[in-house]
Amino acid sequence: MHKVLSDKRTILLLVLPGLLIYTFAILFPIILSVYLGMTDWSGIGRPNFIGLENFKKIIFTDTTFWKSLRNAILLALAYVFVQHPIALAFAIFIDKVGGRAEKVFRTIFFIPCVIPVVVTSRMWVSLYDPQYGLINKILDFLHLGFLKQQWLGDTKTALISVIIICMWQGFGWALLIYYAGLKGIPEELYEAARIDGATGVKLYTKITVPLLQPVIKVNFTIAIIYALKQMETVYLTTNGGPGDASQFLANYLYIRAFNSYQYGYANAISVLFVIACLAVNVLFQKIFKSENYEF
Amino acid sequence: MSKKALKVVVSVMLIAALIVSVFGLVQGNLTASASTQKTVKIKFLSNLPDRTSNQGKLEQMLIDSYMKANPNVKIEVEALQDEPYKQKFKVYVATNQMPDIFMVWGQPSFFLPVMKAGYAAEIKLDQIKGYGFKTSSLKDFMYNGKLYGLPRNTDFMVLYYNKGLFNKYKVKVPTTFNELLNAAKVFRKNGIAPIAINGKDKWILAILYQELVVKESGDQKLIYDAISKKSVSKNQILLKAAKDLVNLVNVGGFQDAFVAADYGAANNLFAQEKAAMYYMGSWEVGMAANPNFSESFKKNVDATYFPIISGGKGKKTDILAWHGGGYAVSASSKVKNEAMKLLLYMMHPTRWAKIGWQQGLVVPGQNWEKFMTGKETVLQKKLTQIFSSATSVSGTVWQDAFTPNFKTEAETLCQMLVAKAITPEKFLAKIEELAKLEVK
Numbered sequence: 001m002h003k004v005l006s007d008k009r010t011i012l013l014l015v016l017p018g019l020l021i022y023t024f025a026i027l028f029p030i031i032l033s034v035y036l037g038m039t040d041w042s043g044i045g046r047p048n049f050i051g052l053e054n055f056k057k058i059i060f061t062d063t064t065f066w067k068s069l070r071n072a073i074l075l076a077l078a079y080v081f082v083q084h085p086i087a088l089a090f091a092i093f094i095d096k097v098g099g100r101a102e103k104v105f106r107t108i109f110f111i112p113c114v115i116p117v118v119v120t121s122r123m124w125v126s127l128y129d130p131q132y133g134l135i136n137k138i139l140d141f142l143h144l145g146f147l148k149q150q151w152l153g154d155t156k157t158a159l160i161s162v163i164i165i166c167m168w169q170g171f172g173w174a175l176l177i178y179y180a181g182l183k184g185i186p187e188e189l190y191e192a193a194r195i196d197g198a199t200g201v202k203l204y205t206k207i208t209v210p211l212l213q214p215v216i217k218v219n220f221t222i223a224i225i226y227a228l229k230q231m232e233t234v235y236l237t238t239n240g241g242p243g244d245a246s247q248f249l250a251n252y253l254y255i256r257a258f259n260s261y262q263y264g265y266a267n268a269i270s271v272l273f274v275i276a277c278l279a280v281n282v283l284f285q286k287i288f289k290s291e292n293y294e295f
Numbered sequence: 296m297s298k299k300a301l302k303v304v305v306s307v308m309l310i311a312a313l314i315v316s317v318f319g320l321v322q323g324n325l326t327a328s329a330s331t332q333k334t335v336k337i338k339f340l341s342n343l344p345d346r347t348s349n350q351g352k353l354e355q356m357l358i359d360s361y362m363k364a365n366p367n368v369k370i371e372v373e374a375l376q377d378e379p380y381k382q383k384f385k386v387y388v389a390t391n392q393m394p395d396i397f398m399v400w401g402q403p404s405f406f407l408p409v410m411k412a413g414y415a416a417e418i419k420l421d422q423i424k425g426y427g428f429k430t431s432s433l434k435d436f437m438y439n440g441k442l443y444g445l446p447r448n449t450d451f452m453v454l455y456y457n458k459g460l461f462n463k464y465k466v467k468v469p470t471t472f473n474e475l476l477n478a479a480k481v482f483r484k485n486g487i488a489p490i491a492i493n494g495k496d497k498w499i500l501a502i503l504y505q506e507l508v509v510k511e512s513g514d515q516k517l518i519y520d521a522i523s524k525k526s527v528s529k530n531q532i533l534l535k536a537a538k539d540l541v542n543l544v545n546v547g548g549f550q551d552a553f554v555a556a557d558y559g560a561a562n563n564l565f566a567q568e569k570a571a572m573y574y575m576g577s578w579e580v581g582m583a584a585n586p587n588f589s590e591s592f593k594k595n596v597d598a599t600y601f602p603i604i605s606g607g608k609g610k611k612t613d614i615l616a617w618h619g620g621g622y623a624v625s626a627s628s629k630v631k632n633e634a635m636k637l638l639l640y641m642m643h644p645t646r647w648a649k650i651g652w653q654q655g656l657v658v659p660g661q662n663w664e665k666f667m668t669g670k671e672t673v674l675q676k677k678l679t680q681i682f683s684s685a686t687s688v689s690g691t692v693w694q695d696a697f698t699p700n701f702k703t704e705a706e707t708l709c710q711m712l713v714a715k716a717i718t719p720e721k722f723l724a725k726i727e728e729l730a731k732l733e734v735k
């Protein structure tokens with residue numbers, strides 16, 4: 001058996017199916033995208049090679065591209081600095097509650113994640129409706145009428161409104177991952193810390209957060225990738241509008257490909273999109289470089 | 296019976312059963328393949344997902360009657376809303392799997408690249424002799440002097456309004472832009488949305504802008520010429536029209552958050568009598584006969600010309616009209632002749648035009664006056680009167696008259712204008728920039 005497995009031809013044969021699938025499903029489309037990004041193809045007829053023209057246009061003159069990238073990064077920051085601290089706090093709270101309440105809360109928080117995005121997006125469009133939407137109605141009820149907004153219909157509030165929807169939709173996932181991480185921290189550590197005199201918040205800052213570092217890292221990475229890939233919620237709520245106020249990269253390249261018939265240009269955006277994703281992730285890994293705690 | 300004998304009997308029975316079933320299977324296959332030889336499958340891609348009212352109902356009716364008359368033909372319909380339709384269409388084009396017959400918008404921004412690339416089959420003019428198509432209606436379905444599609448409706452813009460709400464609040468149906476602004480103020484005060492509009496879809500905003508340009512100038516060609524010559528930013532009429540549009544937004548002329556409202560939302564707002572007016576095209580003629588709408592609404596719905604502008608040169612009879620939707624047959628279809636037969640069957644004037652008009656489902660692209668019975672709904676009569684009184688028509692609307700990207704960008708700029716993300720001056724400057732990039 002060992003002889004067979006150390007034979008290079010056998011190894012190649014065993015790896016071949018996976019390699020073929022990877023080549024044709026991932027590698028080849030990426031190469032094709034790079035090539036098409038260098039053409040003026042409209043999706044109909046034959047593509048003409050134009051070199052780096054599309055890339056130049058996107059980088060130097062396409063303000064919507066940069067706005068879309070900025071919005072995606074803002075969403076990523078909102079995930080990391082707003083959604084995740086709250087999700088972690090709630091995970092700790094659920095972990096501490098115990099018993100039947102723990103199961104109930106866990107289920108409640110996870111509900112948005114199992115409802116299709118189409119449904120939750122439509123629901124939020126109704127909530128945000130300035131006339132019959134619940135949000136403005138509540139503000140009226142609380143005598144805070146001056147805070148009423150047109151939410152998705154105003155350039156000043158559309159982006160933040162979309163970001164709130166995205167945070168709400170993904171909250172359950174973030175919470176669940178933290179919750180699973182918390183379950184992996186042995187109770188003895190807390191007991192030992194308590195004996196040493198640690199109390200309250202210190203227990204969490206000195207034990208929970210450091211020991212959750214690998215989980216936090218994974219969770220942040222997932223959140224950032226999700227933010228950069230954001231498409232369906234935007235498409236279903238504002239479609240990037242008003243104008244391009246709430247435009248995101250994936251939706252923008254989709255509009256370029258399918259509405260403007262600029263397949264070549266859209267492919268160039270997708271290539272830059274991949275580069276941006278990789279750059280953000282590399283940067284993030286560098287920031288988060290730390291030792292893992294053993295326990 | 297000994298064990299051995301039993302085994303033999305059981306074996307024989309099993310073998311017999313096996314032979315019979317295999318024989319049956321082969322027979323079945325033979326008959327099936329014999330019948331598939333005769334069965335013709337036609338794939339039909341439509342942009343009318345609602346098959347119970349308006350044009351969708353008509354389309355389905357004619358498809359069903361064709362299948363009834365030709366039992367060997369099976370028509371598979373795939374129907375999607377406008378935007379998903381455009382995307383799916385592109386996917387079919389990119390993968391070279393065109394449906395046998397498909398809906399097209401007879402506009403350069405959509406159909407010209409399709410015709411140029413040879414995806415649509417030619418329709419000989421002899422084939423549609425006596426069909427009642429005006430030559431002007433076929434213009435945008437033609438390329439290099441050859442015809443590639445047939446228009447199914449006459450599209451023109453009107454201002455629908457709710458008589459009941461106008462009476463209730465004692466508001467005069469607006470004939471001038473100032474009256475429209477005043478009407479908007481009164482309705483706003485009473486918690487009624489003045490004009491329902493689907494601002495999220497953008498195209499309607501661009502059309503409304505052109506409406507104002509025409510009412511300001513009285514010149515249907517002005518906007519096209521300005522874009523073709525790339526002299527947009529200095530044009531005072533174009534600037535005035537942009538300011539009119541912003542003015543209408545400023546007085547609260549549209550429902551709240553209209554920029555985020557899609558077609559369904561705007562349509563519902565008007566149909567539920569929560570909006571007094573609805574700026575939309577003649578394809579909504581079926582509203583007055585739609586079983587999904589309340590009797591009160593159907594009794595109250597009416598249509599009028601878009602108001603003129605005091606000081607403007609445009610008349611109320613200068614209307615925006617074009618032949619938008621239509622059908623084409625795939626050039627690469629394996630059942631091209633059958634698909635063509637179906638298209639010619641559907642578009643025969645005694646079917647699409649006559650049935651569609653008499654059932655109040657469509658304003659056809661063919662001559663429909665000869666099919667009038669006197670039993671038409673108020674909307675049908677009013678739309679007929681508006682169209683037949685037109686002193687000038689626009690043809691393909693401005694955003695559709697150039698490239699697909701011009702359309703996307705121009706519509707986005709119109710949305711930015713009404714959302715006040717850009718000033719009217721900046722709007723024109725951006726349109727000019729766009730024209731320089733996109734218009735050869």
